Amino acid sequence: MRNEFDFAPLYRSSIGFDRVFNLLNNAQRFQAVDTWPPYDIVKAGEDEYRITMAVAGFAEEDLSVTHERNVLVIAGAKPDKEDMQYLHHGIAGRSFERRFELADHVKVLGASLKNGLLSVELKREIPEEMKPRRIAIGMNEAKQTKEETGPLQIEGEKQVA
Template identity: 65%
Template sequence: MRSNVDFSPFYRSSVGFDRIFNLLENSTQPQGSDRWPPYDIVKLGEDKYRIVIAVAGFRQDDLAITHEPNLLVVKGDKSVDEELQYLHHGLALRPFAHRFELADHVSVTDAHVDNGLLIIDLKKEIPEEMKPRRIAISGMGKTISGESSNQVKDSRAA
């Protein structure tokens, strides 16, 4: 059994990490025992990911993928044929919903069904203005003693 961890001390020394702490707090709560249908999450490269969900028996029309901010929701709902009388019903075609928390700037690039697998490709695309950039440091500032940096260079040269 997990106990709740108090993340409040971390809030003092961090800015903008509220979402991460909320994810950590929510991860300690039970998500439900039903993990059907099974799925894989694969890292294909530095910024490419793939989610593969086993959806045998579902058609494309039975599946729905919704991309909300930082959340990917995959739902499946198989329409039931009332005219059929099953002698044995072993295929689990019950409705399902999977929710995947996505990092910032992750988008869905492709989704398709192949051999009973729903394949969802994701890519992390950081906007140009969000990428790290080098900041130039100007040399016209004052040194600790109050002299300009040019005067300090001149006095050392003499």
Template identity: 65%
Template sequence: MRTVFDFSPLYRSSIGFDRIVDLLENASRVTTIDNWPPYDIAKTGEDAYRIAMAVAGFSQAELSVTHEPNILVVSGEKASEDNGDYLHRGIAGRPFQRRFELADHVKVVGANLASGLLTIDLKREIPEEMKPRRIEIGNATQAPRIEAAKTRIAPEKQVA
């Protein structure tokens, strides 16, 4: 049994949160769960994260890491090599594409491939103008005076 949520009330009472509501709708949809390649997401600092993905058998040339606005796409495709007939093939070499939704202001710092493990380092860098700032509070004698407007608005003509 599947529960369907109606997010339309959020559209009526909020402005600018369309992306968050879209994320909730996408998360509530049942999709085919592809759990390959396996990955871990770790928080390594206050605003730092690391994705570790097991990509055994893939070389750097066969992997691609792309940072689009608010989305990180990791994909891999093996070069076609036919090294004979396999009696058992347990190492997956199929193409994959894994997408990660990123919050605003999250940047990719770097990516490394070592021992079949692809690590991608991420950092949230909030712009200076968006950080909280302290506002000085003045006393009443220092507050600027607000003067009345000197322009005069003409009264509207009355319609008979």
């Protein structure tokens, strides 16, 4: 049994959360769960994250890490070696593409490949203008400017007599 939630009431009382509702709607849809390659997502600090993906058999040139707007795409493709004849082929080397939705202001710091594990370091960096700030209580800026300059007067054209 699958429950589908209706987010329509939230659209009436919230502004600017369209992307969040779209993500929730997309998560509700049935998607085939692809478990290869396996990966971990770790919260490494207050605003730091790490994605570690097991990519045994892939070299650095076989992998690509791309940061598009709010999406991290990790893809891997190995060139076919047609001159090989496998008696048993147990190491998966098929192409893959894994997408991760990123929140606003999450930056990719770098990626490294060591011992068959691809690690991608991420950090959320909120701009200064978006951080909470204390607002002083008092006159607003428009009133202060008006009082400092005095009342506005409209000057008419001067005629020489």
